[in-house]
Amino acid sequence: MKKFLVVANTNKDENLKVAGKVREYLSGHGGTAYIVENAEHIPEQGDYECAIVLGGDGTMLRASRHLAGQSIPMIGMNLGTVGFMAEMEPSDMEKVLDRLMQDDYRIEERMNLSGTIYHQNSVIMESTALNDICISRAGYPRIICLKIYVNGELLDIYEADGVVIATPTGSTAYSLSAGGPIVSPKANLILITPVAPHSLTSKCVVCSAEDEIEVEIVRKRKSRQEEALATFDGEEYTELEPSDKIRIRKSEHATKLIRIEERGFYEILRSKLTR
Numbered sequence: 001m002k003k004f005l006v007v008a009n010t011n012k013d014e015n016l017k018v019a020g021k022v023r024e025y026l027s028g029h030g031g032t033a034y035i036v037e038n039a040e041h042i043p044e045q046g047d048y049e050c051a052i053v054l055g056g057d058g059t060m061l062r063a064s065r066h067l068a069g070q071s072i073p074m075i076g077m078n079l080g081t082v083g084f085m086a087e088m089e090p091s092d093m094e095k096v097l098d099r100l101m102q103d104d105y106r107i108e109e110r111m112n113l114s115g116t117i118y119h120q121n122s123v124i125m126e127s128t129a130l131n132d133i134c135i136s137r138a139g140y141p142r143i144i145c146l147k148i149y150v151n152g153e154l155l156d157i158y159e160a161d162g163v164v165i166a167t168p169t170g171s172t173a174y175s176l177s178a179g180g181p182i183v184s185p186k187a188n189l190i191l192i193t194p195v196a197p198h199s200l201t202s203k204c205v206v207c208s209a210e211d212e213i214e215v216e217i218v219r220k221r222k223s224r225q226e227e228a229l230a231t232f233d234g235e236e237y238t239e240l241e242p243s244d245k246i247r248i249r250k251s252e253h254a255t256k257l258i259r260i261e262e263r264g265f266y267e268i269l270r271s272k273l274t275r
Helices: 014-028 057-067 090-101 265-273
Strands: 003-008 032-037 050-055 074-078 106-119 122-129 132-137 144-150 153-160 162-166 189-195 205-208 213-218 228-232 236-240 245-259
Touching (some): 003 014, 014 050, 014 090, 057 074, 106 132, 106 228, 122 228, 122 236, 132 144, 144 162, 153 189
Parallel strands (some): 003 032, 003 050
Antiparallel strands (some): 106 122, 132 228, 144 153, 144 213, 162 189, 189 205, 228 236
8 A cells, every 4th residue: 555644643743743754754665645633634535545543542533433434444653551452653663654555464343333312202413433332420420320222122220320332342441441341352242331330230241243222311310300421432422311312233334453463462452451
């Protein structure tokens, strides 16, 4: 490949110094690079074969959402902290860019979630997530009440701070901190993990990737409207009221991650989580 989109993060790459070095190296070795400042500026269509994302996992997640439907693979350079999804560090730049231009790489496909939010039976928001879709309390430090359905069948009623619906990729993110299991990104499943449940028995539930999950906001106190938020990969969000519902299923679009190194998931897991 020779045509690249460089997705910068102006909070982590001051004056686009790293982005400029990437473009300079590619241009000097027969490639072309178009830089966008932040993932929000990724064009809906473009003449490029790969997106090089500069930042941490948050930047990768934003880029994935804006690239959804374009079938463009992406590779990350870690300018953040943990950087689970990033394939290279700044010190690896020249070696990795050479491999890309020589077509010496492999591609991993990661499943995404698609979420549709309904208010009084009308759609008010639709989006996708590579890591997770979360429904959480907002404002008051009080638990919220959530009915969880799987394929139309009531699974449980959570009184909790919220619930995380996660992909295998997202199992090492918010779902993990809420007590969910670590899952190989090659798995094909959906995790339902309650956050701080007011219960001795509520546990993470593992569903098939083909299942449809519905979360309904339940009024808990007659004196006020419940305040809850639905967030997609910790970024896009909308406020929820009692009786609002969000339906979640596997997205028809997958995120394509470019891999250069031969390190396996469990080696990466061990190195990232034992720092």
